[in-house]
Amino acid sequence: MSDVLSPDAALAAEIERLKGAFPKTRELYREVCALLFFRHGITPTANRLYQLVRRGSMGTPTAVLGEFWAELREKSRVRIDHPDLPTDLGAAAGELVATLWTRATASAEAALDALRAELEAQQVEAQQSVVAARDELGRTETALEQRTAALLAAQVEIRELDKAQAEGHAQRKALEAELERMRAGLAARDRELVEAREGFARELAKQREAAERAEERLRASEKRALLEIDRERNTATKLQKELDDATRRADRKDDDHRRASETMQAQLGDARHQAGVLQGRLDAVQAESLRLQAEMMTLREAETRARETRPSAALAASAGARKAPRPTRSSRAVPTAKPATRRKKTV
Template sequence: MSDVLPDEARLAAEIGRLKAAFPKTRELYREVCALLFFRFGITPTANRLYQLVKRGSMSTPTQVLGEFWVELREKSRVRIEHPDLPAELQTAAGELVAALWTKSTTSAQAALEALRTDAEAEKASARNEVASLQAELARTETALEQRTGALLAAQVRIQELEQAQAAGEATRQALETEIVRQQDEIGARDRALVQARADFSGELEKLRVSADLAEERLRAAEKRALLEIERERTACARLQKELDAAARRAEQGETRHREEIQVLQTQLGDVRHHAGVVEGNLEALRNSSTTYANELDALRLQLAAAANQSAAQKRLRPSVETRKPRRAAPKVPTRKR
């Protein structure tokens, strides 16, 4: 038998299986002896058995090993028992059969060794092939992991894109709704703009007519104010002349002078009152003229804004010139007695 050691990993695996199957120590040692001798072709020794099993004391594998060899020799001896054969012939026949069994066992062992050698070669080739397959499997697993990662990233990206598409679709629908609403509002605003333009044109025409009327009224008021001022100037001049004449006549006599002065003072009070009334009317006319001028300016600004693109606005007439204040009548000196 060959003493070549088998694959330690396979032997350890088989012994581990036997330990689980045979909890009793002696039975376990006996099974390990059979495993080494018949399965792996190793001649069992007590030291080897103890190293593999590691149970009980050193005497246990020695006793089990002795029993194993005795049992093996008993089983290898062939006994031929026949009542008609002599004892010498029975012994010779037994030895012949034993020799044949030994020779056949040796041949079988040699064939087993050849098979074991071929199996070892095939096992080495298989190991190399397994190593190559494992390397290929590792590369495949790496590629698969990469593709799986890429697939997961793609799925995540697809989900993100689907979510973005859903959000975009919702946004698009909202925008379409908003566009329809804006178009409705624009249509309503266009209609309102057309109506506003029509209303504005009407109002502008009314403002033009009102401005023309206001301008006519202003010119008439200016004319009336100028006529009234001229009348007042004429009256003041006449009164001044009369005053001068009265002053000259007052020098002719104190009595007549006092009477005339009294009359003149009365007339002067009336004239001053009338002049105050005329000044108030003139101030009211000035205020009215200022109001009309402000209204006219506002109307002109509106007309200029409305006709900014069509034509240049006519230059407005200047405001009414500020009149010089009327000269007060001189006081009549009173003669001392």
């Protein structure tokens, strides 16, 4: 910190010292007048004296200031002494010089009063500008609060959209898992159907082989029956019965396998229908997810544009502040982000 005091601080320190040295109000005002005029080169005024001392009434510094100027004029009176100059002429010359000094002082005071009036007018104009700037600041702060509220609402909408998107994503994952499970079940049923068909084909081949062997045995028996008709007739009848039983069993097994195949085909159709329904639901969820993502991107772009327009509003506010005293608070314009309109969900 610098040890050199500013002029105002030095003046305030000297006045505090004078307050301790001169307890009487009029003497204190007289000393402050001399301090301002002779040491600091400041023309004392009643208002300035009262602001510095703040004692007594407003009439006290006015009276003391008048006495100070009268005493100063008396002491500054010019006396011209010359041994060859008559007394009355010397007094007249002194009065002339005093008159010139008085008129010069009056002219300086008049100029000072005009300057003071001009400064007061500028002060009034500056105060009006401050009031206008404060009103503008109030309107700006109100708009800022409204836009901040709109921005907060947009942020809440974004969070809701994020939540809805997360829920849609979870639902889509669940549907995809269900679809995979249905597909796995359908594949398992397809494998079972293939295995059943293969088993049926193997069983049918066995039955056909058995029938062929029975026919071969029958033909051999017929050949032997040509030689032993009577002895082999009973054997031929027995073989015929066995052939009929085997054929009936083969027919029954064929019917059973056919019914099982039809049942598996019906189950396969139901499974494919369920898979189609689930695929439709999955497409709807994916479309809703894409819509939510588009709305979220729209809101984020609006927020980005709002952030980009803040510097221009701040520059405009600073340009207005250069024409008037700078307010204590800074304002920034925040763009209003319009909430995204939700479209109707179509399934």
